[in-house]
Amino acid sequence: MSRSQPVWLTEAVTVTALGDSLQQLWDRLMAGRSGIREVEHFPVDQYASRWAAAVPGLTPSGGRTGRSRLHPLLERLFDSMPAADADTVLFTATTKAGIDSLEPLCRGQAADTTGMVPSDVPRLISRRLGLTAEGVNINAACASSTIAVAKAASLIRTGRASSVLVCCMDVITDFVFSGFSALQALSRQPCRPFDRDRSGLTLGEGAAALQFMSAERAAGRNRKPLAAVxxxxxxxxxxxxxxxxxxxxxxxxxxxxxxxxxxxxxxxxxxxxxxxxxxxxxxxxxxxxxxxxxxxxxxxxxxxxxxxxxxxxxxxxxxxxxxxxxxxxxxxxxxxxxxxxxxxxxxxxxxxxxxxxxxxxxxxxxxxxxxxxxxxxxxxxxx
Amino acid sequence: MSALISGLGWVTAAGMGGGKSLCPFAMTTDRLPPIDRKAVFDQPYKNFGRMDEYSRLGLAAIAFALRDAGLEQSAAQRDIGLVAQTEYGCLWTDIDYYNSALPDRGTMASPNLFAYTLPNCFMGEAAIRFGLTGDSYIVNEPSASGMAALGLAVEEIAAGEAQTMICGRCDLGRPPLLGSSGQVAAGALFFVLENAPVAQRSYYGTLERAAHGQILFEDERISDLTALARRCLQIKR
Structure with missing residues (x-):
């Protein structure tokens, strides 16, 4: 194997319940703020919890077109993303993609199912960003994007790629909410990690785009490392x-x-x-x-x-x-x-x-x- | 950069088995028959009954692949990884789950079905059954070829991150709810890849990662996993 290449994270953008940028997220997190609120975009009174960390102002799913909430989330992410080189390798990471489009279908209603299954997602993002290759989605439950980062880093470390983009996303849907409620995994109150009185999780939604480059390529693009993997x-x-x-x-x-x-x-x-x-x-x-x-x-x-x-x-x-x-x-x-x-x-x-x-x-x-x-x-x- | 193929196994509409058996192999778009535990395991296996059809499909094909490689039985856990391509994943299970959740506004949602609404869960079942403690993840490729999954598995072996990988595809096909276009073959097909030969184990041949991400099997370019299986069987038989 050739000499290991350093793997640099050169750009990182996020969209979460605490804002549409990493800096907003960081500042609010450091101030101890929480983005957890009562869920408004579908009824939850029948479930074990009414709390979730939704991205504020995100267009509700469903409606007349049955379009997933995933699309406006991705648009928010794209708004703050820098352009990627066309030869960038793409890994996306999502567990359920736009599964909220399934509800109208199961009710016999029309739905825009674009993005409903995870295999749609890399194609959608690749085309939107003008990348040469379509990329793939990594799906490994709650470790999906962690593994996508590992795969990105491995490709760069071994010299197989010099620019890799990881885009990860998941939205709060009735599908997932009802499932965690059925599993009795939802906390009745906003969750309390590592607390002796903790009683479950609180769902959130969000997205991130992480640009990784070899040190050599980053230097050529005048990019500074935020961190090295x-x-x-x-x-x-x-x-x-x-x-x-x-x-x-x-x-x-x-x-x-x-x-x-x-x-x-x-x-x-x-x-x-x-x-x-x-x-x-x-x-x-x-x-x-x-x-x-x-x-x-x-x-x-x-x-x-x-x-x-x-x-x-x-x-x-x-x-x-x-x-x-x-x-x-x-x-x-x-x-x-x-x-x-x-x-x-x-x-x-x-x-x-x-x-x-x-x-x-x-x-x-x-x-x-x-x-x-x-x-x-x-x-x-x-x- | 290379990996040896020591086993392959499949479950398709045409039949199920392993490479060294004489079962016919064909990947078609026909509907799969139900997968009976007795066709896969001699002894009762309580987890099998509670699994969704997608997990049974994946677990069965992995069982045949490991059996074919002589790696099914082990007293200890093993650092063997799993990577699989799927297009529709557990979408059939998602539909079953959602149909359980729709009446009574979700209060009757099935927790057991929800547990199988992630496409990697069959890998967890395989990890439990065969003691596989390596990494395990699904690759959703826009094309159904499975070549990206195969490439990642070969990459892991070449990078020294894994010594043995099980790689393949698992799909129940496109649910009728989505219409008839874009149908993919229903079935599962898995290969066992190893980094170095082991005495008294037979191999189908060698995979190599060539320039531009292409994968060669015995110096021939491979276009998809089905073609790779056919080539393996030609060599062996």
């Missing part, structure tokens, strides 16, 4: 399709693979952006895995899902963008929604922003199907 790892729990392995075995393996590839010891990781959904079992599993990897060391750990909800397939990408921001600012955001930390989390999570010591950050996600993924980012200010 230095390691990644994925694994499957092989225990259950909806519940995490209680001993954290899969997440531990994913983190260890990412550390191995990055040639870093756990002691060199400055902070952890956890999945932190607020469900009893996910957060407990993560704390077990973090303790296994980092021992009794006290390092900043945070979750953003108490502020922007669980954005499903977009979560990993949004969290990578925020992690790059955290590395640049030398701070990690507070865990919004946290009131009384789980005893195991007391020296890790905080209701306030924490200083980030060092230049590396680990970000992780886990999902249905037993999947776990971890990414190690390094500060962009370092060579």
């Amino acid at each position: 230095v390691g990644w790892g994925m694994s499957n729990d092989a225990t259950h399709i909806t519940a995490p392995a209680r001993d954290g075995c899969g997440l531990i393996r994913a983190i260890e693979k990412a550390l191995h590839l990055s040639q870093l010891d756990p002691g060199q990781i400055g902070a952890v952006s956890a999945h932190g959904t607020g469900t009893v079992y996910n957060d407990a599993m993560e704390l077990t895995a973090i303790r296994h990897v980092f021992g009794d060391r006290s390092l900043p750990v945070y979750s953003v899902k108490g502020a922007i909800g669980h954005t499903l397939g977009a979560a990993g990408g949004i969290e990578v963008a925020l992690a790059a921001k955290a590395l640049a600012e030398g701070m990690v955001p507070p865990t919004v929604g946290l009131l009384h930390p789980e005893p195991e989390a007391e020296s890790l999570v905080s209701t306030r922003a924490q200083n980030l010591s060092g230049s590396t950050l680990l970000t992780t996600n886990s999902g249905f199907g037993g999947i776990n993924a971890a990414i190690v980012l390094k500060s962009g200010s370092l060579p």
